[in-house]
Amino acid sequence: MRRRLTAALCVLLGVMAVAAVALGAAPASAQENGPTLIGSVLDTGGRPVEGAAITVTAAQGDFSIDVTTDAQGTFIAAVPEAGLYRVTVDPATVPTGVSVPNRMQEKGARANVPAGEAGTVTLELRRQESLRGTLSNGNEPLEGVEVTVSSVDGSFEESTTSDADGAWEIFVSEPGRYQVSIDPEALPEGVEPRAGTSTELTLQVFSSQQRAVLFSFGESDRNILSFTDQAMQLVVEGLRFGLLLALAALGLSLIFGTTGLVNFAHGEMIALGAIIAWALNTSGVNFILATLLTLVLTALAGGAQELGLWRPLRRRKTGLVAMMIVTIGLSILARFLFLYLIGAQPRSYADYVTQAGIQFGPVSLAPRDIYSMAIALIVLIGVALLVLFTRIGKAMRAVSDNPSLAAASGIDVNRVILFVWVTGGSLAGLSGVLLGLSQQVKFDMGFDLLLLVFAGVILGGLGTAFGALAGSLVVGLFVTVSTLWIPSELKNVAALAVLILILLIRPQGLLGRSERVG
Amino acid sequence: MDWGLIFSNTLNAVVGWEVVAYCLAAIGLNIHFGYTGLLNFGQAGFMAVGAYGVAMGVSTFGLGLGWAFLWAIGFTVLLALLLGIPTLRLRADYLAIVTLAAAEILKLFFRSASLSEYTGGSDGLQGFVNEFRTFSPFPKTTYELGPLTTSGNTLWVITVGWAMVAIGLLLVWLLMRSPWGRVLKGIREDEEAVRSLGKNVFAYKMQSLIIGGMFGAFGGMIFAFAQASANPDNFSPQTTFFAYTILILGGAARVFGPVAGAVIFWASLVFIENFLFSAIAAGWVPSAIMDSTQASQVRFILVGLVLMLLMIFRPQGIFGDKRELQLDAR
Numbered sequence: 001m002r003r004r005l006t007a008a009l010c011v012l013l014g015v016m017a018v019a020a021v022a023l024g025a026a027p028a029s030a031q032e033n034g035p036t037l038i039g040s041v042l043d044t045g046g047r048p049v050e051g052a053a054i055t056v057t058a059a060q061g062d063f064s065i066d067v068t069t070d071a072q073g074t075f076i077a078a079v080p081e082a083g084l085y086r087v088t089v090d091p092a093t094v095p096t097g098v099s100v101p102n103r104m105q106e107k108g109a110r111a112n113v114p115a116g117e118a119g120t121v122t123l124e125l126r127r128q129e130s131l132r133g134t135l136s137n138g139n140e141p142l143e144g145v146e147v148t149v150s151s152v153d154g155s156f157e158e159s160t161t162s163d164a165d166g167a168w169e170i171f172v173s174e175p176g177r178y179q180v181s182i183d184p185e186a187l188p189e190g191v192e193p194r195a196g197t198s199t200e201l202t203l204q205v206f207s208s209q210q211r212a213v214l215f216s217f218g219e220s221d222r223n224i225l226s227f228t229d230q231a232m233q234l235v236v237e238g239l240r241f242g243l244l245l246a247l248a249a250l251g252l253s254l255i256f257g258t259t260g261l262v263n264f265a266h267g268e269m270i271a272l273g274a275i276i277a278w279a280l281n282t283s284g285v286n287f288i289l290a291t292l293l294t295l296v297l298t299a300l301a302g303g304a305q306e307l308g309l310w311r312p313l314r315r316r317k318t319g320l321v322a323m324m325i326v327t328i329g330l331s332i333l334a335r336f337l338f339l340y341l342i343g344a345q346p347r348s349y350a351d352y353v354t355q356a357g358i359q360f361g362p363v364s365l366a367p368r369d370i371y372s373m374a375i376a377l378i379v380l381i382g383v384a385l386l387v388l389f390t391r392i393g394k395a396m397r398a399v400s401d402n403p404s405l406a407a408a409s410g411i412d413v414n415r416v417i418l419f420v421w422v423t424g425g426s427l428a429g430l431s432g433v434l435l436g437l438s439q440q441v442k443f444d445m446g447f448d449l450l451l452l453v454f455a456g457v458i459l460g461g462l463g464t465a466f467g468a469l470a471g472s473l474v475v476g477l478f479v480t481v482s483t484l485w486i487p488s489e490l491k492n493v494a495a496l497a498v499l500i501l502i503l504l505i506r507p508q509g510l511l512g513r514s515e516r517v518g
Numbered sequence: 519m520d521w522g523l524i525f526s527n528t529l530n531a532v533v534g535w536e537v538v539a540y541c542l543a544a545i546g547l548n549i550h551f552g553y554t555g556l557l558n559f560g561q562a563g564f565m566a567v568g569a570y571g572v573a574m575g576v577s578t579f580g581l582g583l584g585w586a587f588l589w590a591i592g593f594t595v596l597l598a599l600l601l602g603i604p605t606l607r608l609r610a611d612y613l614a615i616v617t618l619a620a621a622e623i624l625k626l627f628f629r630s631a632s633l634s635e636y637t638g639g640s641d642g643l644q645g646f647v648n649e650f651r652t653f654s655p656f657p658k659t660t661y662e663l664g665p666l667t668t669s670g671n672t673l674w675v676i677t678v679g680w681a682m683v684a685i686g687l688l689l690v691w692l693l694m695r696s697p698w699g700r701v702l703k704g705i706r707e708d709e710e711a712v713r714s715l716g717k718n719v720f721a722y723k724m725q726s727l728i729i730g731g732m733f734g735a736f737g738g739m740i741f742a743f744a745q746a747s748a749n750p751d752n753f754s755p756q757t758t759f760f761a762y763t764i765l766i767l768g769g770a771a772r773v774f775g776p777v778a779g780a781v782i783f784w785a786s787l788v789f790i791e792n793f794l795f796s797a798i799a800a801g802w803v804p805s806a807i808m809d810s811t812q813a814s815q816v817r818f819i820l821v822g823l824v825l826m827l828l829m830i831f832r833p834q835g836i837f838g839d840k841r842e843l844q845l846d847a848r
Contacts, residue, residue: 084799112799322833324557324614325825326829328759328762329822329823330822332759335818336816336818454619487630489626490627496622497623503612
């Protein structure tokens with residue numbers, strides 16, 4: 001049994017590595033002219049530090065070389081051999097407002113030069129707290145405008161004038177609250193502060209923060225849509241998002257219905273779909289073909305999970321809570337495997353990236369959005385019909401209702417569950433592929449969505465297929481349309497708060513049967 | 519291959535503040551999950567409330583450290599009540615989802631730019647440690663003991679942290695051998711049976727959620743004091759899952775499980791990272807397969823794998839007792 005499980009786990013990992021095969025590894029640039037250390041010196045705000053004197057010393061032996069950083073803050077030091085080096089910065093050579101942290105002054109930074117390629121090191125220097133900004137009227141920078149910064153308690157006051165690019169920066173002595181003001185009288189001819197904005201702001205500067213300050217001038221340049229137009233656009237976008245959520249939610253709900261398992265790794269199935277499609281598409285496969293292949297591969301991944309992991313666990317009579325924690329483990333494993341394979345940066349498909357929007361009255365939609373909504377809708381209707389009218393659908397509903405009774409009446413429960421996993425994997429994969437079109441492909445895109453998928457599923461009623469559909473549509477609409485009133489960074493908060501509220505008022509969900517869920 | 523460096527880094531990690539912080543969080547989870555069977559996936563939320571309670575109390579609202587501490591504890595209790603009232607009557611999986619969602623809501627709020635005037639936004643909140651450091655008996659120098667190095671400030675945080683851990687362990691030990699603790703274990707084994715004996719299961723679960731949540735908050739405070747900053751990204755769901763891995767590794771429902779788990783977890787994490795770095799530096803691993811960024815990701819792939827394998831083959835962890843832990847949802 002145990003050996004079998006181990007073997008099964010290996011098979012599962014193998015399938016998850018399918019993506020890896022398609023991806024290939026990033027080519028490492030081998031250094032031709034001897035070992036080199038390339039470094040960059042940045043401040044805490046991420047800006048390059050120019051003209052800093054750098055000393056590179058070998059950790060063992062007495063090699064030492066002096067270099068200076070260029071305008072990009074980078075330096076290149078030729079070193080005698082691969083190995084460990086210590087990099088120090090001369091504090092006297094760094095510009096005003098930037099300082100070398102004590103730790104770095106004492107110990108320097110460690111750098112490693114691997115054999116056969118260039119070593120890299122990044123030194124982060126501490127930047128003194130400052131207030132800064134760029135003054136411009138439309139696209140035209142405002143030069144020579146006096147900006148004054150004073151601390152609220154009056155212990156600090158300093159002024160500066162903006163340079164040719166309109167940029168200004170004032171270093172302050174310590175974190176705290178500061179007042180920033182410009183003199184509206186001293187502005188160039190014809191430049192007015194924008195109506196409704198203040199020329200005096202009070203801001204909090206936190207430790208090692210470079211607080212950006214925005215003053216606006218002239219007419220507002222934002223193209224203001226009317227409230228109804230904006231709302232219409234968001235409703236359509238919300239529907240699209242809701243349909244894509246519904247694809248993933250349907251699988252999650254079917255799996256829960258038939259096995260009772262809450263699959264916290266379902267988000268990674270979404271990401272897997274997007275990543276496989278991205279890998280295939282960017283290596284030259286036509287997007288449509290790549291999507292079809294992705295559906296097959298994610299279906300296989302779902303099936304392999306069931307056969308290799310969940311079925312053996314059920315046979316061992318592992319409890320559902322234990323299995324839920326296993327899904328957490330699987331989710332972490334898969335997420336970091338994706339990170340390992342594709343890196344942290346967001347990726348785009350090769351095809352259909354830039355498309356001009358088509359106007360439908362006030363609503364603008366790219367053709368790819370229309371297609372993905374249509375595909376999602378067709379697939380969802382298809383699955384709904386399958387659940388309602390086919391033999392396997394009837395069997396699925398029977399297993400959801402009562403697995404033992406279903407088994408007793410001659411239904412092969414394991415086969416039904418396998419079918420559900422295959423379908424669920426494929427649906428999540430499709431959801432990922434389509435989401436990758438509108439946002440970008442990222443290793444943790446699935447985990448970010450997972451809670452919204454849960455919200456949809458719970459809103460509709462855990463385990464009910466149609467509930468998942470309706471719930472996801474509501475959540476998608478709600479999340480998107482709520483950005484009319486609340487900042488978009490908080491849009492998920494609203495959906496999650498609704499999730500908690502629903503559990504308070506109607507734990508069985510909108511479409512769930514009223515039964516004791518305790 | 520510099521084995522000396524690898525081992526000294528590993529040793530330094532074992533006595534570092536991360537072990538203490540995660541240990542406190544895992545002690546809380548042990549009360550929730552190990553003893554009561556509550557599947558709290560929102561421990562990071564309790565940690566965030568602890569960290570931000572103190573940080574905002576001092577930095578934003580200008581309270582003294584003592585008041586800020588009490589205010590943080592107050593909010594922790596409030597969070598436990600808010601989470602518990604709707605969900606403790608529900609099934610385990612609902613509690614898991616809701617706590618995870620609540621922790622995420624808190625993180626989004628603390629990160630939000632629109633509230634950054636109070637919370638510091640995604641940069642985190644600083645400037646609250648001075649009063650804490652004035653109590654430190656350790657002068658501000660670098661301390662060295664063999665391969666171990668630490669600063670006076672960190673040493674103070676670690677000392678306070680281990681004192682909290684000691685109090686926590688004593689409390690857990692005393693509570694769990696009391697009649698109250700036996701009721702908790704009863705709830706874990708069979709809620710209906712306990713209810714049929716006339717015990718108010720809901721009230722017991724709520725008490726467990728509050729006490730465990732407080733230890734989570736203490737863990738969060740250690741995070742904040744050690745880094746001199748309350749940072750929202752420290753309190754992502756991943757933090758909760760690491761605490762779970764630690765708890766299950768050490769052995770749930772064991773008093774010393776979280777301590778053993780935290781030490782072993784961090785030692786392995788740091789050892790693997792340093793070993794891989796050295797292996798890459800020594801050219802043992804071709805850089806086409808793994809570069810040093812990927813090396814630190816391998817650790818987390820392994821965390822996921824270890825969590826799965828533990829749950830499948832050894833749910834009682836290294837030191838646990840299998841009879842103590844017959845996990846099941848319904």
